Amino acid sequence: MEEGLKRFVDRHVIITGAGSGIGQGIAHRFASEGAKVVVADIDQEGGKKVEDAIKAKGGTAVFIPVNVASEDSINELIQKAVEQFGPLHIGVSNAGISETQSSALEITTEEWDRIYGVNTRGSFMFCRACGNVMMEHEIKGSIVTISSIMGRGAKNMTGAYASSKAAVIMFTKSLAKALAPMGIRVNNVAPGMVSTNLYRPVESEMLMEKDSFVPWIIEQCIESGQLLIPREGTPDDMAAAVAFLSSDEAAYITAQVLCVDGGMDWCW
Numbered sequence: 001m002e003e004g005l006k007r008f009v010d011r012h013v014i015i016t017g018a019g020s021g022i023g024q025g026i027a028h029r030f031a032s033e034g035a036k037v038v039v040a041d042i043d044q045e046g047g048k049k050v051e052d053a054i055k056a057k058g059g060t061a062v063f064i065p066v067n068v069a070s071e072d073s074i075n076e077l078i079q080k081a082v083e084q085f086g087p088l089h090i091g092v093s094n095a096g097i098s099e100t101q102s103s104a105l106e107i108t109t110e111e112w113d114r115i116y117g118v119n120t121r122g123s124f125m126f127c128r129a130c131g132n133v134m135m136e137h138e139i140k141g142s143i144v145t146i147s148s149i150m151g152r153g154a155k156n157m158t159g160a161y162a163s164s165k166a167a168v169i170m171f172t173k174s175l176a177k178a179l180a181p182m183g184i185r186v187n188n189v190a191p192g193m194v195s196t197n198l199y200r201p202v203e204s205e206m207l208m209e210k211d212s213f214v215p216w217i218i219e220q221c222i223e224s225g226q227l228l229i230p231r232e233g234t235p236d237d238m239a240a241a242v243a244f245l246s247s248d249e250a251a252y253i254t255a256q257v258l259c260v261d262g263g264m265d266w267c268w
């Protein structure tokens, strides 16, 4: 296993959406710090690859399939994870989907429900299940949700996505209040722009090349002075924040939103 910080030795962590992008970075970070990592994703191929990559580096990981839009699937995930690695210490609700660039006027009700089903309802069901299983085993654990800079400022082109992420921020705070008496902390990380598969639908609707949407936004933000650290974010940047909030170093931090966005002040 890699050298460096070892804040999570023998701690059990489940990360949803860990089969690619930011979630994959979070999974590797926890594994490198000694955690027993459950890679949970709807994408079997991506999830298995991340499990194999962690094991190849000497870490401990297992892929368990999940569809966070289904409560039964979440319950099955938690049950299998506890059977495999014992009581749960950390839950990271990272799975998310984006819409195409439809404005709040153009988006269909079905698309709205699909986005909310994964980003908001799915995240809520997963976090509640994590809280319940931590209480059952009397674990003073940590839950981290992932929102977005878009959950903090309205954008014309992302009506459902932006509001689904704003809702995540608010239920994170509610859950933090509900779980505080049991010593369970709940926080949120709001990422800035990171090149991942999230933007494929946007790129295809805008007829852009793969991986060109984020650099295009970043360039505009740098030119207009709306980005204080002039580069895009990386999965490692996000993973560092999630790991900090999950660690004992953040023992006095709950119900907070940590923006990891390079100081981005961006509006369309």
Ligand SMILES: NC(=O)c1ccc[n+]([C@@H]2O[C@H](COP(=O)([O-])OP(=O)(O)OC[C@H]3O[C@@H](n4cnc5c(N)ncnc54)[C@H](O)[C@@H]3O)[C@@H](O)[C@H]2O)c1
Pocket (backbone or CB within 6 Å): 016, 017, 018, 019, 020, 021, 022, 023, 040, 041, 042, 043, 046, 066, 067, 068, 069, 094, 095, 096, 097, 118, 122, 146, 147, 148, 149, 190, 191, 192, 193, 194, 195, 196, 197, 198, 199
């Ligand atoms: N990339 C960015 O710039 C950015 C910015 C702000 C917030 N985010 C948030 O970060 C999180 C991770 O996104 P990403 O950028 O790594 O995108 P990504 O598409 O690379 O990763 C998302 C993962 O979630 C999984 N997933 C999707 N639906 C699922 C479901 N129903 N059940 C289980 N897993 C499911 C996908 O298979 C995928 O592996 C998301 O919540 C996203 O909204 C990303």
